[in-house]
Amino acid sequence: MRDTLDRLKEEALAALADAGSSEALQAWNRRYLGKKGALTQMLRSVGELPKEERPAFGQATNAVKVDLEAAYDARTEAVRQAEMARDLAQGAIDVTLPGRPAGSGHLHLTTQTLRQIYDIFAEMGFQVYEATDVETDTYNFELLNMPPHHPARDMWDTFWINDELLLRTHTSPGQIRVMRERYPEPIRVILPGKCYRYEQITARSEHQFYQVEGLAVGHNITMTDLIGTLTEFARRFYKPDRRIRIRGSYFPFTEPSIEADMDCILCNGAGCRVCKYTGWVEVCGAGMVHPVVLKNGGYDPAEWSGFAFGFGVERPALMKYNIDDIRLFYRNDLRFLRQF
Numbered sequence: 161m162r163d164t165l166d167r168l169k170e171e172a173l174a175a176l177a178d179a180g181s182s183e184a185l186q187a188w189n190r191r192y193l194g195k196k197g198a199l200t201q202m203l204r205s206v207g208e209l210p211k212e213e214r215p216a217f218g219q220a221t222n223a224v225k226v227d228l229e230a231a232y233d234a235r236t237e238a239v240r241q242a243e244m245a246r247d248l249a250q251g252a253i254d255v256t257l258p259g260r261p262a263g264s265g266h267l268h269l270t271t272q273t274l275r276q277i278y279d280i281f282a283e284m285g286f287q288v289y290e291a292t293d294v295e296t297d298t299y300n301f302e303l304l305n306m307p308p309h310h311p312a313r314d315m316w317d318t319f320w321i322n323d324e325l326l327l328r329t330h331t332s333p334g335q336i337r338v339m340r341e342r343y344p345e346p347i348r349v350i351l352p353g354k355c356y357r358y359e360q361i362t363a364r365s366e367h368q369f370y371q372v373e374g375l376a377v378g379h380n381i382t383m384t385d386l387i388g389t390l391t392e393f394a395r396r397f398y399k400p401d402r403r404i405r406i407r408g409s410y411f412p413f414t415e416p417s418i419e420a421d422m423d424c425i426l427c428n429g430a431g432c433r434v435c436k437y438t439g440w441v442e443v444c445g446a447g448m449v450h451p452v453v454l455k456n457g458g459y460d461p462a463e464w465s466g467f468a469f470g471f472g473v474e475r476p477a478l479m480k481y482n483i484d485d486i487r488l489f490y491r492n493d494l495r496f497l498r499q500f
């Protein structure tokens with residue numbers, strides 16, 4: 161058997177040296193290395209040997225296989241080069257032909273929407289400030305006026321990394337980070353970013369989504385400034401005739417807190433499935449920055465005041481483009497993504 165193996169190797173190498181074209185190489189490969197090739201058959205015949213000879217023979221056959229494969233790769237490359245040189249010399253390859261254009265992609269709908277939002281707020285004097293996705297309990301909750309065991313924490317269930325680290329449930333912790341960095345400057349920023357919630361996935365909610373937070377801190381900033389900013393945003397993002405409605409609400413980090421609704425763009429306020437026949441859709445939570453939060457950011461609430469707001473990014477895009485399922489955003493189905 162050993163002799164047969166050695167002979168096979170020699171024969172194969174000689175045949176390989178003779179194979180001078182891609183076709184000949186393919187035939188060689190089938191003959192020696194293919195499924196029904198000589199070497200494969202030899203490996204199969206191991207079973208016919210006495211038990212004690214099997215391992216050594218198996219190893220030897222495998223070693224030959226590795227050698228032949230390496231020799232084949234080297235020969236293939238050499239033949240390919242030779243064939244190309246020949247084709248070039250004969251003019252069979254026209255190197256002056258233009259190349260095939262590489263297909264270019266485009267920005268994801270979320271990125272496009274974020275950039276529209278940045279542009280609108282930039283015109284109103286807001287800078288973009290990015291904070292981290294992984295947050296501490298302290299920033300995500302405590303410094304936003306939610307000490308441990310505060311019942312409001314139930315609204316923001318999340319993914320914990322350990323007892324102190326978590327994936328942020330909202331962009332609000334960035335408020336504290338900007339304040340601590342910018343004090344004693346006045347602040348006008350938006351904080352975009354991804355947020356995470358331990359939550360059932362439905363057509364209306366995902367467990368990962370984007371938010372844009374807004375924060376203005378200065379002297380004599382009032383609720384009117386907040387409402388004006390939100391109304392201006394809605395009119396520029398959707399349509400100039402949008403109306404905003406303000407409702408009282410509760411968030412631990414604002415006082416007073418509000419929620420802003422906009423007249424439903426699908427039915428123009430007449431009532432439809434999307435607005436649950438109320439004519440209004442909720443656009444964001446907002447309010448005047450709570451004195452405790454200002455203080456935690458380093459700003460004296462006796463001297464400074466501010467407003468803040470936060471809204472999701474996918475939902476406004478859903479409404480603007482009449483998309484009926486939020487899950488489509490991150491499913492990476494090009495048939496969906498290419499439409500925008």
Ligand code: DAH
Binds near residue numbers: 332373448469
């Ligand atoms: N952080 C809130 C949430 O995720 C949204 C929010 C409400 C942000 C009120 C604010 C605010 O800045 O003032 O549900």
